[in-house]
Amino acid sequence: MPSKTDYFSSHWPSVVRELSCELLRQVAAGEPLATTFYPAISRVLADFRPGAIAIVRQRGMDWGLEPAFAAPSDFRIAAVPEVVISSALEAQFIGHDSGWVAAAIASKDRAPSVLVVQLPRAAVDQVDALRPLMIGLAELAALLLQIAGDQAARAAEIQRLTTMLEIAATWQQQRDWSELLESMAEAATQLLDAQRASIFLWDRRRSLLVGRPAMGVEGGQLEVDDSAGIVGAVLGSGTAKRWDASDSESEVNRKPDAQLQFQTTSLVAVPLDNRNGKRMGVFEVINKRDGRFTDQDEQVLKELAVHAAAAIENSQERERLAQNCDKLALAVAENVQVIGESPAIVTLRKTSDRVAKTDLSVLILGENGTGKEVLARSIHLSGARRHEPFIAVNCAAIVETLLESELFGHEKGAFTDAHEARAGKFEIANGGTLFLDEIGDMSLSGQAKLLRALEEKVVVRVGGFTPISTDVRVLAATNQPLAELVRQKRFREDLFFRLNVVTLKLPPLRERGDDILLLAQHFLEDFAHKQGHRVPTLSAAAARALRSHLWPGNIRELRNLIERVSYLCTSDVIQPSDLSFSQSPSEQSDAQRLANKSLNEATRQFQIQHIQSAIQRAGRNMTEAAAMLGLHRSNLYRKMKQLDLETIDD
Ligand SMILES: Nc1ncnc2c1ncn2[C@@H]1O[C@H](COP(=O)(O)OP(=O)(O)OP(=O)(O)O)[C@@H](O)[C@H]1O
Numbered sequence: 001m002p003s004k005t006d007y008f009s010s011h012w013p014s015v016v017r018e019l020s021c022e023l024l025r026q027v028a029a030g031e032p033l034a035t036t037f038y039p040a041i042s043r044v045l046a047d048f049r050p051g052a053i054a055i056v057r058q059r060g061m062d063w064g065l066e067p068a069f070a071a072p073s074d075f076r077i078a079a080v081p082e083v084v085i086s087s088a089l090e091a092q093f094i095g096h097d098s099g100w101v102a103a104a105i106a107s108k109d110r111a112p113s114v115l116v117v118q119l120p121r122a123a124v125d126q127v128d129a130l131r132p133l134m135i136g137l138a139e140l141a142a143l144l145l146q147i148a149g150d151q152a153a154r155a156a157e158i159q160r161l162t163t164m165l166e167i168a169a170t171w172q173q174q175r176d177w178s179e180l181l182e183s184m185a186e187a188a189t190q191l192l193d194a195q196r197a198s199i200f201l202w203d204r205r206r207s208l209l210v211g212r213p214a215m216g217v218e219g220g221q222l223e224v225d226d227s228a229g230i231v232g233a234v235l236g237s238g239t240a241k242r243w244d245a246s247d248s249e250s251e252v253n254r255k256p257d258a259q260l261q262f263q264t265t266s267l268v269a270v271p272l273d274n275r276n277g278k279r280m281g282v283f284e285v286i287n288k289r290d291g292r293f294t295d296q297d298e299q300v301l302k303e304l305a306v307h308a309a310a311a312i313e314n315s316q317e318r319e320r321l322a323q324n325c326d327k328l329a330l331a332v333a334e335n336v337q338v339i340g341e342s343p344a345i346v347t348l349r350k351t352s353d354r355v356a357k358t359d360l361s362v363l364i365l366g367e368n369g370t371g372k373e374v375l376a377r378s379i380h381l382s383g384a385r386r387h388e389p390f391i392a393v394n395c396a397a398i399v400e401t402l403l404e405s406e407l408f409g410h411e412k413g414a415f416t417d418a419h420e421a422r423a424g425k426f427e428i429a430n431g432g433t434l435f436l437d438e439i440g441d442m443s444l445s446g447q448a449k450l451l452r453a454l455e456e457k458v459v460v461r462v463g464g465f466t467p468i469s470t471d472v473r474v475l476a477a478t479n480q481p482l483a484e485l486v487r488q489k490r491f492r493e494d495l496f497f498r499l500n501v502v503t504l505k506l507p508p509l510r511e512r513g514d515d516i517l518l519l520a521q522h523f524l525e526d527f528a529h530k531q532g533h534r535v536p537t538l539s540a541a542a543a544r545a546l547r548s549h550l551w552p553g554n555i556r557e558l559r560n561l562i563e564r565v566s567y568l569c570t571s572d573v574i575q576p577s578d579l580s581f582s583q584s585p586s587e588q589s590d591a592q593r594l595a596n597k598s599l600n601e602a603t604r605q606f607q608i609q610h611i612q613s614a615i616q617r618a619g620r621n622m623t624e625a626a627a628m629l630g631l632h633r634s635n636l637y638r639k640m641k642q643l644d645l646e647t648i649d650d
């Protein structure tokens with residue numbers, strides 16, 4: 001091969017120099033020479049009236065046309081006498097009496113090739129004149145072929161890297177573990193033009209390599225001894241290895257072949273190491289379709305292995321995170337339980353467990369502080385949405401003008417204080433649960449907008465135009481008699497039915513019997529734990545006092561009371577005198593508190609309160625309490641049983 005400075009100097013005839021300038025300019029401009037090369041040579045040789053022109057190249061034992069240039073379609077390689085080609089290779093140039101002249105194309109790393117030209121008989125005399133021209137053209141062809149070869153190699157490298165990046169990107173997004181391994185095997189078989197590929201992950205504990213995918217094996221997974229065969233050797237040494245039938249048979253482990261009913265004839269295996277260099281396994285590709293695996297195949301597999309190891313590690317990390325997340329959700333769910341063993345609560349828990357598994361809308365009814373939000377959270381945490389957000393909105397706490405923006409969000413400048421765009425609760429809760437507390441307090445116009453969002457599953461931010469799809473489960477709660485509000489036209493009937501697919505009613509604490517003590521115990525343990533104290537016990541009298549209190553503030557009141565006791569009581573046993581029941585505002589007016597009740601219920605509640613008050617005033621002496629109430633002691637007991645009150649022995 002001449003060096004670049006030779007082209008335009010010494011021995012090239014000027015026409016070849018001119019042609020080289022023209023063709024190199026084309027190459028520099030990125031124009032392919034495939035179709036222009038032969039016409040250009042024909043021009044240079046025009047005076048010799050050439051017939052056929054071509055570059056032939058050795059292919060195994062035969063000769064074929066040089067694929068880089070498009071030879072004329074009527075060129076018949078068989079017409080070129082073999083001796084012309086072989087002589088040219090030996091002597092650089094030959095003019096043969098058959099009319100063919102040929103010049104060898106020098107090349108270090110390409111198969112031998114020769115420029116052959118057929119001349120009319122008359123021109124054979126001019127062979128001497130042709131010699132410098134042919135040698136110059138052959139040297140130019142060598143240079144161009146080298147450039148074309150370099151360009152093709154660069155294009156192939158770019159293509160390979162692009163494919164590799166695409167593969168790596170898909171792997172990073174792959175969520176399913178077995179699909180990930182299958183996709184790795186497929187990419188490797190394609191890129192290396194092989195029959196099969198497997199990823200062997202190292203199970204150190206069992207000293208096994210677990211190979212996936214493994215076609216034909218039950219469970220699609222193959223287990224081999226981690227020191228056996230080539231895969232074992234690569235795992236142990238950390239260096240890549242190639243093998244084919246000409247190598248020692250003893251190196252391969254034939255057991256997998258027997259299991260897979262397959263015959264390994266060649267293989268390449270490289271180690272799979274994680275980012276910190278820790279060995280994870282081996283990536284193996286089997287049976288090159290055409291010949292044996294090359295250096296380049298090994299290199300490609302090594303690069304694939306880097307991406308594969310990263311994707312496998314990410315996927316394992318994701319799986320670990322998901323498991324941790326599950327554990328966390330479980331731990332949270334354990335903390336958010338509807339505590340209680342009273343029949344009403346047991347039934348409620350059964351129903352709520354069932355609805356948790358669905359996406360049905362649930363309306364939770366109950367007085368203030370009965371645990372409506374706790375129930376809503378437990379439904380969320382027991383359902384498929386538990387890893388997604390739980391967003392609670394207190395509809396009564398938001399002024400009407402802001403409700404829409406709170407729920408649906410707003411765009412910047414939508415109103416005076418909208419200094420920047422903000423997502424609404426529907427958007428934030430996307431994928432999860434939206435808990436609409438105090439729904440009975442929502443204005444009629446707010447109700448209309450909410451209904452539209454629920455029906456269309458789409459929201460539009462205030463001041464915006466783009467519909468935003470939402471996938472939200474809605475749980476609503478109220479302490480108001482919602483059906484009554486519908487009758488009074490203060491709550492939309494259509495929204496009522498939309499929210500009220502399932503109704504769960506939380507009973508007031510005073511109707512939950514011994515649940516009061518279970519809850520009290522729960523809070524005692526909780527606060528003692530927070531303070532790092534021993535859990536105090538309730539004296540029998542204190543337990544009775546808790547049981548007989550009316551709990552207008554329900555569980556919230558109980559929790560606050562236990563919190564106070566936990567912090568203030570210094571003894572290990574809690575006495576009735578430690579229980580400072582706070583005066584509820586509702587207790588100030590029985591008439592007000594009982595206003596919504598039926599006459600029967602109001603009478604029942606009045607009787608309960610009146611009896612409890614008498615018992616307390618009588619210092620828990622039942623005979624005295626009965627006397628204060630103008631009843632016989634046994635009548636008082638009967639009455640208390642009727643009212644489901646716990647009786648006290650004197
Ligand atoms: N099962 C429970 N376990 C522990 N705490 C509970 C439980 N149920 C209710 N509570 C506590 O009682 C208080 C009131 O509960 P929650 O807020 O769920 O009631 P609510 O009915 O939604 O009240 P409101 O009607 O005032 O919104 C909270 O402090 C809550 O932590």
